[in-house]
Amino acid sequence: xxxxxxxxxxxxxxxxxxxxxxxxxxxxxxxxxxxxxxxxxxxxxxxxxxxxxxxxxxxxxxxxxxxxxxxxxxxxxxxxxxxxxxxxxxxxxxxxxxxxxxxxxxxxxxxxxxxxxxxxxxxxxxxxxxxxxxxxxxxxxxxxxxxxxxxxxxxxxxxxxxxxxxxxxxxxxxxxxxxxxxxxxxxxxxxxxxxxxxxxxxxxxxxxxxxxxxxxxxxxxxxxxxxxxxxxxxxxxxxxxx
Amino acid sequence: xxxxxxxxxxxxxxxxxxxxxxxxxxxxxxxxxxxxxxxxxxxxxxxxxxxxxxxxxxxxxxxxxxxxxxxxxxxxxxxxxxxxxxxxxxxxxxxxxxxxxxxxxxxxxxxxxxxxxxxxxxxxxxxxxxxxxxxxxxxxxxxxxxxxxxxxxxxxxxxxxxxxxxxxxxxxxxxxxxxxxxxxxxxxxxxxxxxxxxxxxxxxxxxxxxxxxxxxxxxxxxxxxxxxxxxxxxxxxxxxxxxxxxxxxxxxxxxxxxxxxxxxxxxxxxxxxxxxxxxxxxxxxxxxxxxxxxxxxxxxxxxxxxxxxxxxxxxxxxxxxxxxxxxxxxxxxxxxxxxxxxxxxxxxxxxxxxxxxxxxxxxxxxxxxxxxxxxxxxxxxxxxxxxxxxxxxxxxxxxxxxxxxxxxxxxxxxxxxxxxxxxxxxxxxxxxxx
Numbered sequence: 001x002x003x004x005x006x007x008x009x010x011x012x013x014x015x016x017x018x019x020x021x022x023x024x025x026x027x028x029x030x031x032x033x034x035x036x037x038x039x040x041x042x043x044x045x046x047x048x049x050x051x052x053x054x055x056x057x058x059x060x061x062x063x064x065x066x067x068x069x070x071x072x073x074x075x076x077x078x079x080x081x082x083x084x085x086x087x088x089x090x091x092x093x094x095x096x097x098x099x100x101x102x103x104x105x106x107x108x109x110x111x112x113x114x115x116x117x118x119x120x121x122x123x124x125x126x127x128x129x130x131x132x133x134x135x136x137x138x139x140x141x142x143x144x145x146x147x148x149x150x151x152x153x154x155x156x157x158x159x160x161x162x163x164x165x166x167x168x169x170x171x172x173x174x175x176x177x178x179x180x181x182x183x184x185x186x187x188x189x190x191x192x193x194x195x196x197x198x199x200x201x202x203x204x205x206x207x208x209x210x211x212x213x214x215x216x217x218x219x220x221x222x223x224x225x226x227x228x229x230x231x232x233x234x235x236x237x238x239x240x241x242x
Numbered sequence: 243x244x245x246x247x248x249x250x251x252x253x254x255x256x257x258x259x260x261x262x263x264x265x266x267x268x269x270x271x272x273x274x275x276x277x278x279x280x281x282x283x284x285x286x287x288x289x290x291x292x293x294x295x296x297x298x299x300x301x302x303x304x305x306x307x308x309x310x311x312x313x314x315x316x317x318x319x320x321x322x323x324x325x326x327x328x329x330x331x332x333x334x335x336x337x338x339x340x341x342x343x344x345x346x347x348x349x350x351x352x353x354x355x356x357x358x359x360x361x362x363x364x365x366x367x368x369x370x371x372x373x374x375x376x377x378x379x380x381x382x383x384x385x386x387x388x389x390x391x392x393x394x395x396x397x398x399x400x401x402x403x404x405x406x407x408x409x410x411x412x413x414x415x416x417x418x419x420x421x422x423x424x425x426x427x428x429x430x431x432x433x434x435x436x437x438x439x440x441x442x443x444x445x446x447x448x449x450x451x452x453x454x455x456x457x458x459x460x461x462x463x464x465x466x467x468x469x470x471x472x473x474x475x476x477x478x479x480x481x482x483x484x485x486x487x488x489x490x491x492x493x494x495x496x497x498x499x500x501x502x503x504x505x506x507x508x509x510x511x512x513x514x515x516x517x518x519x520x521x522x523x524x525x526x527x528x529x530x531x532x533x534x535x536x537x538x539x540x541x542x543x544x545x546x547x548x549x550x551x552x553x554x555x556x557x558x559x560x561x562x563x564x565x566x567x568x569x570x571x572x573x574x575x576x577x578x579x580x581x582x583x584x585x586x587x588x589x590x591x592x593x594x595x596x597x598x599x600x601x602x603x604x605x606x607x608x609x610x611x612x613x614x615x616x617x618x619x620x621x622x623x624x625x626x627x628x629x630x631x632x633x634x635x636x637x638x639x640x641x642x643x644x645x646x647x648x649x650x651x652x653x654x655x656x657x658x659x660x661x662x663x664x665x666x667x668x669x670x671x672x673x674x675x676x
Contacts, residue, residue, distance in 0.1 A: 088620055114620045115614070228486075229389070
């Protein structure tokens with residue numbers, strides 16, 4: 001009898017934290033960064049294909065609905081990162097791991113920049129996952145190699161953006177800036193929204209946003225480099241199409 | 243009793259009009275950055291630390307047994323070099339973000355209250371005080387790309403005030419009102435005022451009857467110390483778009499007829515002290531050179547901001563001799579004692595490096611940098627940029643900068659006296675290491 005009771009007692013936490021309880025839902029809590037506790041809201045759900053999806057809000061850090069990446073759920077454990085947002089060049093993405101400690105509670109860690117902080121979460125509501133921004137195809141006029149120049153810090157930088165459409169899929173872009181050195185910027189997002197084209201590298205905080213001017217055949221806009229925003233006009237490298 | 247002895251020794255020394263070589267910013271009027279004696283080749287202990295009410299950006303100076311420095315808490319301090327006990331403090335109306343200069347028993351210092359003070363070195367009593375045209379930070383619309391673009395934003399990296407230098411019966415200093423001042427040391431009378439086009443927060447060097455100083459107007463000036471007339475001017479880089487790569491925040495060193503100065507345009511310049519012609523420049527590819535270079539044994543030693551480099555170049559040719567990759571921005575000026583160079587880093591590290599190789603001998607972390615509140619630093623003590631500068635909107639970059647400087651950053655250039663290294667930190671402590 002004693003043995004049976006012990007076995008039952010041992011089973012309680014296993015049942016509470018086990019395979020029967022999934023991490024779906026809205027989780028709210030705090031990351032205990034020393035001197036700056038950050039309130040977080042994490043939404044986790046399955047999409048139409050059954051794959052895990054999610055988004056995060058980090059109050060005070062300017063994050064609202066950033067998509068979760070590399071979500072791994074293993075029984076009572078969940079791990080994910082938030083992609084290029086707060087990615088440290090040396091230490092990789094901001095990453096979370098958590099373990100279900102009760103039906104509606106998780107505890108774990110958040111890592112960023114090689115630092116580690118405790119994470120405490122409570123399930124408060126059904127998940128409200130924000131859809132992640134996705135690249136789109138771009139107009140046929142735009143699928144070309146574009147060149148331009150801007151000046152920053154007292155010397156010129158040459159820009160080349162090459163936009164390419166793919167059948168049935170989103171466009172891709174190559175974004176190269178040549179100043180005192182050549183930087184081939186990895187592009188995360190290419191979108192055409194109305195008449196606006198945006199080519200963005202989240203990790204590098206670099207973007208071009210502009211409008212296609214049919215009269216001049218130019219893409220007129222700005223290049224965003226971290227804090228700086230500088231006007232930039234792009235022209236087709238081969239001149240105007242006939 | 244010990245305190246009485248220090249006071250007595252101060253009195254005796256000042257009565258004779260004696261001044262120590264370490265009694266001005268960068269050790270001497272020419273700003274060589276060289277300090278007599280040896281510095282510690284190994285770290286043994288914190289000899290003492292002196293807490294103040296706010297961050298310390300000022301570089302300490304030494305005269306007759308006392309350490310003098312300014313605090314952002316608005317005070318000018320005199321502290322016993324031996325035990326770190328306060329000898330006196332004098333309040334001003336604003337942060338004292340510059341080094342005092344001590345000469346003939348008088349401490350000279352400027353404050354963000356727009357006033358310049360002459361105090362008795364022994365007691366802190368006021369000798370005289372004058373008002374400048376008022377302090378202000380360098381500012382511009384769209385500064386560093388910050389938004390809103392149409393709003394003028396004060397530069398959060400303009401942390402220093404101009405440290406005075408004494409020579410030829412005058413004390414010289416720059417001001418946020420855009421002028422360089424020459425003031426009679428005895429009377430406090432303004433002898434001349436030299437107008438530049440923008441904020442002057444670099445510190446003047448004095449050599450051969452000439453005052454050398456740069457302005458945020460992008461020009462570096464040589465001014466006749468007696469008359470206040472311009473001898474020559476040298477044009478640094480311009481950056482009309484985001485004003486990031488413009489202005490002389492660095493203070494010059496003048497050695498063997500050459501002026502060495504850093505610039506926000508990312509160059510270290512060597513300029514002929516007589517003609518104002520450029521001898522050479524060393525380009526740092528966008529990284530500011532804020533500190534004053536140290537010059538010794540034919541070498542020019544300096545640090546950079548974003549690239550976080552410790553560099554040694556040949557004083558004659560400008561060719562690189564040594565380079566070491568640091569972990570964070572260097573704004574403070576390197577100080578040389580014997581064969582050791584001491585450098586403060588904005589991640590709250592005091593580094594001791596070998597003069598010949600630049601190799602790290604030892605390092606000390608300030609208290610606040612060990613706490614690393616808000617994860618300002620990564621685990622390997624680099625600035626955690628992604629977590630700090632995630633927005634360019636409104637005050638976010640300014641808040642981020644304030645947070646960045648909250649890890650016990652060392653803007654203060656080390657002072658070395660008798661084998662002890664003294665420096666201030668933004669954690670509010672003046673440290674004495676040996």
